[in-house]
Amino acid sequence: MSTPLDSDEIRSARLATPGVAAVTHLNHAGSSLPSNQVLATQVNHLEREATIGGYEAARERSEDDARVYESIGRLIGAEPINIARVEHATAAWNAGFWSVPMQSGQRIVTARAAYGANAIGFLRAVEQRGVVVDVVPDDEHGQVDLEALADRLDHDVALVALTHVPTNGGLVNPAEAVGALTRRAGVPFLLDACQSVGQLDLDVARLGCDLLSATGRKYLRGPRGTGFLYASPSIVDRLVPAQPDHHGADWTSASTYALADGARRFEYWEYNHAAWLGLGVAVNEALALGLSRIEATVIERAEQLRDALTAAGFRVMDLGQRRCGIVTVDLPDARATQARLGAEGINASVTSASSTRYDAEARDLGDLLRLSVHYLTTTSEVESAVDALARLSAAR
Numbered sequence: 001m002s003t004p005l006d007s008d009e010i011r012s013a014r015l016a017t018p019g020v021a022a023v024t025h026l027n028h029a030g031s032s033l034p035s036n037q038v039l040a041t042q043v044n045h046l047e048r049e050a051t052i053g054g055y056e057a058a059r060e061r062s063e064d065d066a067r068v069y070e071s072i073g074r075l076i077g078a079e080p081i082n083i084a085r086v087e088h089a090t091a092a093w094n095a096g097f098w099s100v101p102m103q104s105g106q107r108i109v110t111a112r113a114a115y116g117a118n119a120i121g122f123l124r125a126v127e128q129r130g131v132v133v134d135v136v137p138d139d140e141h142g143q144v145d146l147e148a149l150a151d152r153l154d155h156d157v158a159l160v161a162l163t164h165v166p167t168n169g170g171l172v173n174p175a176e177a178v179g180a181l182t183r184r185a186g187v188p189f190l191l192d193a194c195q196s197v198g199q200l201d202l203d204v205a206r207l208g209c210d211l212l213s214a215t216g217r218k219y220l221r222g223p224r225g226t227g228f229l230y231a232s233p234s235i236v237d238r239l240v241p242a243q244p245d246h247h248g249a250d251w252t253s254a255s256t257y258a259l260a261d262g263a264r265r266f267e268y269w270e271y272n273h274a275a276w277l278g279l280g281v282a283v284n285e286a287l288a289l290g291l292s293r294i295e296a297t298v299i300e301r302a303e304q305l306r307d308a309l310t311a312a313g314f315r316v317m318d319l320g321q322r323r324c325g326i327v328t329v330d331l332p333d334a335r336a337t338q339a340r341l342g343a344e345g346i347n348a349s350v351t352s353a354s355s356t357r358y359d360a361e362a363r364d365l366g367d368l369l370r371l372s373v374h375y376l377t378t379t380s381e382v383e384s385a386v387d388a389l390a391r392l393s394a395a396r
């Protein structure tokens with residue numbers, strides 16, 4: 001484990017982040033606070049678009065635009081050609097998922113942490129393709145049971161789809177171990193890294209995934225409406241996007257088309273250039289700090305929060321042997337508490353059963369208050385949030 005960022009590094013990151021002066025932001029897993037530089041990059045580009053025209057402004061920044069793929073490649077250990085630019089994690093996940101060949105009767109193997117949007121995709125595939133969804137139970141730590149998953153791989157499996165960090169709770173699913181199993185079995189592995197990218201040190205070779213979906217606005221601290229899909233060189237040539245356009249594919253004759261190389265086949269022509277450039281800046285800022293040091297900082301702060309909540313008598317609902325920056329608390333009135341915290345300038349969020357139904361039904365969960373820290377979060381913010389929660393609970 002690397003050394004966490006020191007207080008000077010955290011102070012200078014906070015000085016470069018306008019939002020931290022206005023709010024105690026414990027909703028980094030919802031949408032984090034961007035830096036001045038990420039904000040300025042977008043505003044400048046929007047101004048150029050308004051001043052000289054959108055296509056002309058894009059031409060001015062075409063090299064910077066291409067560098068965003070390189071930065072994301074460095075972030076996850078991939079070649080730029082294996083990265084597709086998309087608007088958000090669900091768009092990335094759907095692009096990957098619907099390109100994987102599936103035959104009627106084959107299984108999609110997943111785990112209890114599956115995100116709601118992905119589960120809806122599974123259900124559509126059941127209707128449309130006649131596949132079967134097989135939800136692997138958790139082990140005693142609350143993470144996917146690797147032995148049970150290995151047993152499933154003896155069957156006819158079209159895809160293993162795992163959520164790395166679920167919407168609720170500190171769990172980090174053992175994605176590397178899952179990747180080792182799927183590699184051995186020769187089954188495609190789609191990893192939802194929406195909530196792990198930017199807070200954990202990810203490397204696609206180590207993870208062993210064929211497809212990885214991610215968003216920009218969460219732990220990467222990028223703009224809203226940004227994301228990316230990674231598709232590995234070993235699988236991408238066999239994948240056909242469900243709905244390619246004439247950027248993802250070349251219209252070669254009236255009756256033929258040729259898919260673009262690598263993951264670019266999953267892209268559409270139009271996108272928010274300002275936001276994509278802003279994402280590039282956010283990724284570079286994360287790389288400059290170092291993902292392993294960001295991870296160590298986030299984990300340290302989240303453990304402080306869990307300890308303080310437990311000491312104050314709250315029930316922390318997090319699972320897993322390895323935990324991350326997302327902390328969930330069981331309260332009788334999570335939504336009302338979120339609103340009251342908000343009125344005091346403390347941003348939190350609420351996770352509901354419909355975002356994570358396999359887990360919610362297995363554990364009989366209702367709404368949970370979710371507090372998510374980042375490396376920007378200070379110990380005093382953690383303390384004041386727990387004090388506020390204790391005060392609000394006592395007043396109930």
Ligand SMILES: Cc1ncc(COP(=O)(O)O)c(C=O)c1O
Pocket residue numbers: 088089090091115117163165166167192194195214215227
């Ligand atoms: C685990 C997980 N996957 C996917 C998503 C969807 O991400 P996006 O809103 O960027 O599509 C979320 C959103 O919260 C999530 O928590």
